[in-house]
Amino acid sequence: MxxxxxxxxxxxxxxxxxxxxxxxxxxxxxKVDSLYREDQFYLGLTYNTLQQKPQGVSQNKFSVGLSAGFLRDMPINKDRTHAIATGLGFTFNNYVQNLAITGTGEMPFYTVLDDKTVFNKNKFTQLLVDLPIEFRWRTSTYESYKFWRIYGGVKFSYVLYNRSLYTDDQSKVVITNNIDFNKLLYGIYLSAGYNTVNVYAYYGLNPIFKSAEVGGENIKMKAFNVGIIFYVL
CATH class of the missing domain: 1.20.5 (Single alpha-helices involved in coiled-coils or other helix-helix interfaces)
Incomplete structure (x- = not known):
């Protein structure tokens, strides 16, 4: 017992x-958070091209752009698959081409370097602070971090700093804060993809230069940059 x-x-x-x-x-x-937010930090890498170039101007080397920032995700539907986002970011753009800038920042002079001209480097760079405003569509759920997305919007950028560089065997010309550069730039952009890595494209709606001429022709070049963008958190 x-x-x-x-x-x-x-x-x-x-x-x-x-x-x-x-x-x-x-x-x-x-417990999962049904009031989640997505993609609030981003890092981008682009190949930079110039559109509407003056006659004779060309790009013969790789021009790179880097961007990073924060976007506040604000869902607008119950499933949180549609959202509006805005925030703040920074972009560094580099354009390697054959439009030489000499003189000074207050009195710049522009010359198209032809095939007979021997030079080592010629480029201009920009540092911008960005204000993007975008609409977001995605297939996300609060249980999964992997989903399809299409984001598009408009980006306003203020040029904090610009610099041009020309070098040959005899001279080196560096110009900073050229007054001919547009201080305010704006354009449209689109990103799409799955999970962390996505394709990205930006098209500038106004010219990089506000008042510059070469050979009697106004310089109305605009940016068209394509690459990849990473989203996290």
């Missing part, structure tokens, strides 16, 4: 203990 009672006691204690473990495990499950 004692043996039967002991077995019954052991089985009862085991059952209670296993139930307690299941309860602890259930309570340890992390």
């Amino acid at each position: 004692r043996i039967i009672f002991s077995l019954f006691l052991v089985l009862s204690v085991s059952t209670i203990f296993s139930q307690e473990i299941e309860t602890v495990q259930d309570s340890a499950i992390v």
Whole structure:
């Protein structure tokens, strides 16, 4: 009888203990946030091209752009698959081409370098602070971090700093804060893809230069930059 009672006691204690473990495990499950936000930090890498170039101007080397920033995600539907986002970012753009800028920042002079001209480097760069405003469509859920997305919008950029560089075997000309550069730039952009890595394209709606001429022709070059963009958190 004692043996039967002991077995019954052991089985009862085991059952209670296993139930307690299941309860602890259930309570340890992390609750998902149904009010989640997506893609609030970004990092982009682009290949930069110039559109509407003056006659004779060309790009013969790779021009790179880097961007990073924060976007506040604001869902506008119950499923949180549609959202509006805005924030702040920074962009560094580099344009390697054959439009030489000499003189000074207050009195710049422009020359198209032809095939007969021997030079080492010629480029201009910009550092911009960006204000993007975009509409977002995605297939996200609060249970998965992998989803399809299409984001598009308009970006306003203020040029904090510009610099041009021309070098040959005899000279080096560096000009900063050229007054002919547009201080305010704006354009449209689109990004699309799956998970973290997405394709990205930006087209400038106004010229990079506000008042510059070469050979009697206004310089109305606009940016068209394509590349990839990474979203996190």
